[in-house]
Amino acid sequence: MIIKRMTGEKVFDFFNITLMVLIALIMLYPFYYVIMSSLSNSNFLIGDKGLMLTPKGFTLASYKMVLNNPNILSGYSTTIIVVVIGTTLNVMMTALGAFVLTRKDLAVRRLLTYMIIFTMYFSGGLIPTYLVVYKYLRLGNTLWALMLPGLISTYNLIIMRTNFMQIPISLEESAKINGANEFVILFKIFIPLSLPIMAVMVIFYGVGHWNSWFSAIIYIRDRSKYPLQLILREILLLNDVQGMMSEGAGTDAYNIGEGIKYATIIVATLPILCVYPFVQKYFVKGMMIGAVKG
Amino acid sequence: MKRIMAAPPQNTHTSLGYRIKRELHKNRYVYLMIIPVALYYIIFCYGPMFGVVIAFKEFDIGRGIFESPWVGLKHFKSFLADMYFGRLIRNTVLISFYDLLFGFPAPIILALLLNEIKSLWFKRSIQTIAYLPHFISVVVICGMIADFFSADGLVTKFLVVLGGEKVNYLGDAKYFRSVFVGTNIWQGIGWNSIIYMAALSGVDAQLYEAAVIDGAGRWRQVIHITIPEIVPTIIILLILRMGQIMSVGFEKIILLYNPGTYETADVISSYVYRRGLSESFQYSYSAAVGIFQSVVNLFLLITANKVSNRLTETSLF
Numbered sequence: 001m002i003i004k005r006m007t008g009e010k011v012f013d014f015f016n017i018t019l020m021v022l023i024a025l026i027m028l029y030p031f032y033y034v035i036m037s038s039l040s041n042s043n044f045l046i047g048d049k050g051l052m053l054t055p056k057g058f059t060l061a062s063y064k065m066v067l068n069n070p071n072i073l074s075g076y077s078t079t080i081i082v083v084v085i086g087t088t089l090n091v092m093m094t095a096l097g098a099f100v101l102t103r104k105d106l107a108v109r110r111l112l113t114y115m116i117i118f119t120m121y122f123s124g125g126l127i128p129t130y131l132v133v134y135k136y137l138r139l140g141n142t143l144w145a146l147m148l149p150g151l152i153s154t155y156n157l158i159i160m161r162t163n164f165m166q167i168p169i170s171l172e173e174s175a176k177i178n179g180a181n182e183f184v185i186l187f188k189i190f191i192p193l194s195l196p197i198m199a200v201m202v203i204f205y206g207v208g209h210w211n212s213w214f215s216a217i218i219y220i221r222d223r224s225k226y227p228l229q230l231i232l233r234e235i236l237l238l239n240d241v242q243g244m245m246s247e248g249a250g251t252d253a254y255n256i257g258e259g260i261k262y263a264t265i266i267v268a269t270l271p272i273l274c275v276y277p278f279v280q281k282y283f284v285k286g287m288m289i290g291a292v293k294g
Numbered sequence: 295m296k297r298i299m300a301a302p303p304q305n306t307h308t309s310l311g312y313r314i315k316r317e318l319h320k321n322r323y324v325y326l327m328i329i330p331v332a333l334y335y336i337i338f339c340y341g342p343m344f345g346v347v348i349a350f351k352e353f354d355i356g357r358g359i360f361e362s363p364w365v366g367l368k369h370f371k372s373f374l375a376d377m378y379f380g381r382l383i384r385n386t387v388l389i390s391f392y393d394l395l396f397g398f399p400a401p402i403i404l405a406l407l408l409n410e411i412k413s414l415w416f417k418r419s420i421q422t423i424a425y426l427p428h429f430i431s432v433v434v435i436c437g438m439i440a441d442f443f444s445a446d447g448l449v450t451k452f453l454v455v456l457g458g459e460k461v462n463y464l465g466d467a468k469y470f471r472s473v474f475v476g477t478n479i480w481q482g483i484g485w486n487s488i489i490y491m492a493a494l495s496g497v498d499a500q501l502y503e504a505a506v507i508d509g510a511g512r513w514r515q516v517i518h519i520t521i522p523e524i525v526p527t528i529i530i531l532l533i534l535r536m537g538q539i540m541s542v543g544f545e546k547i548i549l550l551y552n553p554g555t556y557e558t559a560d561v562i563s564s565y566v567y568r569r570g571l572s573e574s575f576q577y578s579y580s581a582a583v584g585i586f587q588s589v590v591n592l593f594l595l596i597t598a599n600k601v602s603n604r605l606t607e608t609s610l611f
Contacts, residue, residue, distance in 0.1 A: 009512055012512070016410055020407065024420055027427060027480070028423055031426075046446075093334060096327045096331050105320070105321070108328075123342065124341070124343045126570065126580075127580050131577060132345055149338050151334050151338065152331065207429060211432065232433045265438065277422070
């Protein structure tokens with residue numbers, strides 16, 4: 001009886017592990033395929049490509065084309081500006097909001113907390129938000145339209161507040177006796193003691209800005225201000241590789257377009273892929289804090 | 295002298311004006327910090343909430359939100375009479391339903407299977423790999439989907455081996471929902487399993503020890519301990535999911551659909567975008583459609599919560 005059960009469990013373990021390996025392959029292989037295609041000679045990418053375990057006719061031509069493309073470069077620089085300035089503002093504002101909600105002797109604390117939580121459940125929706133940003137604040141066609149509307153994620157604010165609340169009150173009291181005001185307490189005590197959660201916030205907001213495209217499509221008119229993701233959309237989904245092939249692409253224009261697509265994906269995703277292995281555990285941690293408190 | 299000093303302050307100390315002044319002075323730096331935060335919430339959160347009134351008005355850019363004339367429920371009525379109304383409701387509900395039917399259990403099953411793996415190193419690696427698609431931008435994901443499901447694409451090739459057609463799957467309306475829901479599962483299965491993994495890691499090890507002493511094998515342990523432990527989590531997430539039946543995220547839809555597939559792909563949120571911000575600029579009408587969506591969602595959420603409360607005694611509120 002026990003032996004029978006043991007073999008049954010062994011069979012299950014075997015299938016379970018096989019299934020997990022299969023899932024890992026399904027998750028990873030598409031990305032591997034894209035990398036291999038981006039390193040291939042575009043002429044071989046037309047028609048049936050097979051399983052692509054190695055590049056077909058190894059060449060870096062597609063990458064040269066992409067990295068010399070003015071649209072990609074301007075998209076990259078716009079995105080970097082938005083990521084750097086936007087994330088800095090996000091984290092600062094989130095820290096201010098979270099800190100304010102930890103002030104126990106603040107008369108308006110409860111009111112403020114309710115008003116902030118309320119926005120997690122109700123929002124104006126797409127069109128009214130657009131009208132406020134575009135028609136009333138006149139932020140259309142500026143990079144502010146990409147940074148200000150999502151300045152504070154209330155979800156992140158709650159996570160940070162939870163973290164701030166675990167800081168021992170005695171530290172703050174002794175600082176106060178030495179004449180520190182709240183700004184000093186926030187920047188010299190709270191933030192330095194919460195560096196892990198600050199890192200999580202930088203990553204949360206940073207990845208969000210890097211991957212965002214929809215606000216640009218509704219607010220930015222000027223092509224020179226398009227972020228990377230909008231340029232990507234034109235290349236990948238609207239199949240607009242014309243701009244890239246103007247310089248001496250000749251008759252193989254369509255073929256070259258194939259390689260460019262894959263190389264563009266890699267160039268645009270590489271920063272995320274590089275930081276991913278190091279940051280994913282923080283993401284999971286952040287998500288768990290939110291889940292427990294939510 | 296002493297009496298005069300003592301009496302009047304008693305009065306001023308309790309007056310509202312004095313108390314406000316004292317509070318403002320005592321917390322002056324905190325109020326300074328509140329200013330930018332409050333401005334953000336008032337302008338970008340409460341501003342649009344108030345702006346919802348345009349759904350009941352005939353919004354005129356020149357006259358603004360305040361001056362535009364009221365039209366009552368006109369826009370809601372014309373949405374109900376819209377020639378696309380039936381199609382939008384059908385597509386939205388069907389995509390949500392398929393996503394619920396296949397996409398909701400998938401991460402639960404993954405979490406249960408991962409939980410049975412003993413090698414910590416192997417488990418962590420699988421988790422890390424499974425979360426990856428969540429971090430890739432939706433534009434890149436959709437670009438890859440468009441490439442893989444084209445007539446010569448990677449996935450199409452597998453489907454042909456399994457007896458499928460060799461066509462561009464995104465160009466054919468009858469396949470849109472399957473592609474959409476299938477790729478949704480691929481994107482979300484890992485990330486959505488985190489919350490179940492968290493619930494599973496909280497299970498008291500003594501329960502398993504007791505079960506082993508009672509002679510329960512692994513299968514019985516899963517049925518009688520593991521699954522009951524995550525049922526409350528499942529119910530809460532299911533209720534929340536019910537409150538989103540009417541909203542299919544529009545980002546992936548508008549990246550993947552085209553006029554040829556609107557018949558099965560166009561959902562309420564993508565229609566709001568097209569009518570309001572892309573093909574035409576009917577702000578009031580699309581705001582009304584947006585409200586319709588939120589109200590139905592709220593109704594479904596409350597209903598699901600009530601039903602769950604009665605049947606399982608688990609509820610959100």
